[in-house]
Amino acid sequence: MAEALRIGIAGLGTVGASVARVMQAKAAELTRQCGRDLVVTAVSARDRSRDRGVDLSGAAWFEDPVALAKSADIDVFVELIGGEEGPARTAVKTALEAGRHVVTANKALLSKHGLPLAExxxxxxxxxxxxxxxxxxxxxxxxxxxSLAGNSVSRVFGILNGTCNYILTRMEAEGISFEACLKDAQRLGYAEADPTFDIEGNDTAHKLSILTSLAFGTRIASNDIYLEGISNITQADIRAAAELGYRIKLLGVAQKTESGIEQRVHPTMVPTASVIAQVHGVTNAVAIETDILGELLLSGPGAGGNATASAVIGDIADIAKSRPGFQHGPVFGRPVKELKPYKKAQMRSHAGGYFIRLTVHDRTGVFAGVARRMADSDISLESIVQQSAGSEKPSEKTVVLVTHETTEAAVRKAVDGITRDGLLTDKPQVIRIERAG
Amino acid sequence: MAEALRIGIAGLGTVGASVARVMQAKAAELTRQCGRDLVVTAVSARDRSRDRGVDLSGAAWFEDPVALAKSADIDVFVELIGGEEGPARTAVKTALEAGRHVVTANKALLSKHGLPLAExxxxxxxxxxxxxxxxxxxxxxxxxxxSLAGNSVSRVFGILNGTCNYILTRMEAEGISFEACLKDAQRLGYAEADPTFDIEGNDTAHKLSILTSLAFGTRIASNDIYLEGISNITQADIRAAAELGYRIKLLGVAQKTESGIEQRVHPTMVPTASVIAQVHGVTNAVAIETDILGELLLSGPGAGGNATASAVIGDIADIAKSRPGFQHGPVFGRPVKELKPYKKAQMRSHAGGYFIRLTVHDRTGVFAGVARRMADSDISLESIVQQSAGSEKPSEKTVVLVTHETTEAAVRKAVDGITRDGLLTDKPQVIRIERAG
Known part of the structure; x- marks a missing residue:
């Protein structure tokens, strides 16, 4: 049998402890699958004394993850510290420069510094x-x-943040407000004390930027992402969506268009009968559309110690099955120097259907005024419905419009016009509709 | 750059031609991803003159796939001939013995002879x-x-046959009979002239046997599979399922139980709100449940020249990225000699919910007679409904029962008793219910 693969884990939080625990419990099976022993020989964490449900007495202890990263006694450096700068970045860079394989779960780090690290x-x-x-x-x-070698991807989109999907799922199932849902999610540990990063879409954007690079062979462009979170989604939106045959999900979408690549994160209406609409709670899902294969959908647990550990261990096993002298495929699918520059498509040119919910004055001519502004923007309407959201004052009404395919620019122009005309009593709500199978 | 990878393709039908076409069209991109050129240097097919939409004039032509398999001028032998015996089997064996890598799409071959070939x-x-x-x-x-290294799988199940799913989808959507659907599927090329292999579940069983081995680390047991096709599914079943919140799918299921592993292929009721219930038409889907990760679902095109070619090319690319001296993981996840024997769980001990549709005489006491037989078998009922299927004669009624978890043996005993009691005017229908998220 080949020599044991020596693994150093930096960061023994939920994920790190889970990786160490599973690797110990499944050691014999991993050896069978990889043809060699996989041994955690060194670890680094802040607190040495904490009980993590795993015996790490045989592993060398490093105070400093960077010292672990350059230790000659490991073959693989597993970075589970987190954060896009600081010790995580320094340690990963150090490990790679020292010729160690690296496994990381750090989306922020890869989104910001993935390319120089890959080089x-x-x-x-x-x-x-x-x-x-x-x-x-x-x-x-x-x-x-x-798996998709030889395929050209046209669109990749997904539910990439469990916190947001958990909140939207409960808002729909229980008819409660965003704020109430968020509080409960925080109480149950599904949302952070400061939830901004999740609910405003930044976490989804980090992940999307990595998928975009892999899908289109372009350089990572983590700052060129249109971003809209879920905090302004209301029960009125969710009910209107349901009546129209849609469900609201926070999606990250990367799409090839004639003018470049769109990267956008926003609440999205997907058809209730689509597969992605059935992805509930903290579950994640990714859909990939290509020229050769067609559409592929993957769904499963997007977070949690064990689910994340499963992916980390799969990565370690891939390294264990490789042998000295083996040259694997490039980190981002193509060598960094051959990645194309990312050409951003302007959000204003985004084409698609739109859901528009307007709270208007209840007076003659308002309906006609809304319809005229839509016509002026060449927006063709699939439906225009006067609804009772139940929340209006006696002097106002709700109008819900669903457009056929149009552009972001046209919708903005029409809604701005309606606002300027003084037809609205409240902020207009605009939610993009996404095709989904 | 490393030397070009020389590929020999045996079989230039729909899939083979598609592989050759895509590899030619995407040659530059494949080189970027694999770090070397991928060149189809030789082919073998019956008809040399047919136009396959790809220029193969640069490739050596072999009348005999076995001669191609042992040619010293290829590094990879791609078997797309099909069939579990004959030239496909001989050629794959020959190629492996000659030290060539092999890529195949042949489920029948692997299901029957996968282990000796893997050795x-x-x-x-x-x-x-x-x-x-x-x-x-x-x-x-x-x-x-x-990816799932370190995970212990408890159940893997899926929609593995596009023909069956296409028929069931259309039966539900259009209210037409199995026979009418099948005819139409044959006309449209979604079903073979002799459709037995698909609709009776044999194709699903071949695929399931491979998944079982990978999932549980057991030897392939392609003959120990409980098999039931979809030819006796009626509109009455589909309508009753819909009323109860279920959809009927032909599933292949492999499940770890206390007494061994169940491998079964049969029409199955899955909850309408589950992700797998939204998998329509020729699309396939596989769900995998494990101890570490939880539940994963993958869905996408299960057949067709291009979709199959995509997987074949992914396999070839994996070989291209490997280098001489590299030892990949074992063919079936563990070395053949370490695969555990397959221990079959008896179908009679299968535990789960059941849908039972009975056409009974419309007379006093029949309902009570049915209920008594269920009670005698210790079957607890979730619902018992007298339905009008619309198709009964005036003297008969339809009774639909849904059981709580019980066993196959108990259900068979109860239904046999009801049959012997002379309560039925038609063959009883029993459909298993499968838990699905």
Whole structure:
């Protein structure tokens, strides 16, 4: 049998402890699958004394993750510290430069510094694996990087943040407000004390930027992402969506268009009968559309210690099955120097259907005024319905419009016009509709 | 750059021609991803003159696939001939013994002879890749073999036959009979002239046997599969299922139980709100449940030239990225000699819910007679409904029962008793209910 693979884990929080625990419990099976022993020989964490449900007495203890990263006694450095700067970044860079393989679950780090890190990995001929960084336990990185060789991707989209999907699922199921849902999610540990990063879409954007690079062979562009969170989604939106045959999900979408690539994160109406609409709670899902294969959908647990550990261990096993001298495929699917520049499509040129909910004055001519502004923008309407949201004052009404395919620019122009005309008593709500199978 | 990878394709039908076409069209991109050129240097097919939409004039032509398999001028032998015996089997065996990597889409071959072939591959240190053999373009083989290292699978199930799912989808959507649907599917090319292999579940069983081995680390047991096709599914079943919140799918299910592993292929009621219930038409889907990750679902095109070619090319790319001296993981996830014997669970001990539709005499006491037989078998009922299927004669009624979890043995005993009691005017219908998220 080949020599044991020596693994150093930096960060023993929920995920790190879970990785160590599972690798110990499944040691014999992993050996069978990889043809060699996989041994955690070193760890680094802040608190040495905490009980993590795993015996780490045989592993060397490093105060400093960077010291662990350059230790000659490990073959693989597993980074589970988190954060896009600081020790995580320094340690990963150090490990790669020292010729160690690296496995990380750190989406922020990869989104911001993935390309320079990949260049080091490629130069040193080591692997940089990061399945756990996007959509937790769902094997979307391997699918894009390996399985879909030869396919040209036209669109990749998904539910990439469990917190948001949990909140939207409960808002729909229980008819409660965003604020009440968020509080409960925080109480249950599904949302952070400061939830901004999740609910405003930043976490989804980080993950999306990685998927975009893999899908389209472009350089990561984590700052060129249109961002809209879920905090302004109301029960009125959810009920109107349901009546029209839609469900609201926070999606990250990357799409090839004639003018470039769209990267956008926003609440989205998807058809209730689509597969992605059935993805509930903290579950994640990713859909990939290509020229050769067609449409592929992967769904599963997007977070949690064990689900993330599953992806980390899969990455470690891939390294264990490789042998010295083996040159794996490039980190982001193509060598960094061959990644194309990211050409951003302007959000104003985004084409698609739109859901528009307007709270208007209840007086003659308002309906006609709304319809005229739509016509002036060349927007063709699939439906225009006067609804009772139940929340209006006696002097106002709700008008819900669903457009046929139009552009973001046209919708903005029409809604701005309606606002200027003084027809509205409240802020207009605009939610994009996404095609989904 | 490394030397070009020389590929020989045996079989230039729909899939083979599609592989050759895509590899030519995407040559530059494949080179970028694999770090070397991928060149089809030789082919074998019956008809040399047919136009396949691809220029193969640069490739050597072999009348005999076995001669191609042992040619010294190829590195990878791609078997797309089909069939579990004959030239496909001989050629694959020959190629492996000659030290060539093999890529195949042949589920029948792997289901019947996968283990001896894997042993040759392992001995020779070459890869035997077969992503296209199960669920077409869906990367379920890589997921089970690579991504889920360290996970213990408890159940894997899926829609593995597009023909059956197409028929069931249309029966439900259009209210037409199985026979009418099948005829139309044949006319449209979604079903073979002799459809037995698909509709009686044999094709699903082949694929399931491969998934079972990968999921549970057991030897392939392609003959120990409980088999029931869809030809006796009626509109009455589909309508009753819909009323009860279920949809009927032909599933292949492999499940770990206390007494062994169940492998079963049968029409199944899945909750209408589950993700797998939204998988329509020729689309396939596979759900995998594990101890570490939880539940993963993959869905996508299960057949067709391009979708299958996508998986074949992914397999070839994986070989291209490997280098001489590289030892990949074992063919069936563990070395053949370490695969556990398959211990079959008896179908009679299968535990689950059941849908039972009975056409009974319309007379006093029949309802009570049915209920008594259920009670005698200790079957607890979730519902018992007297329905009008519309198709009964005036002297008969339809009774639909849904049981709580019980066993196959109990259900058979109860239904046999009801039959012997002379309560039925037609054959009883029993459909298993499958838990699905």
């Amino acid at each position: 080091i990995a490629e130069k040193k001929g080591v692997l940089l694996n990061y399945e756990a960084a996007v959509a937790g336990g769902i094997p979307v990185i391997k699918t894009l990087r390996e | 040759i591959a392992e001995k020779k240190g070459v890869l035997l890749n077969y992503e296209a053999a199960v669920a077409g373009g869906i990367p379920v083989i890589k997921t089970l073999r690579e």
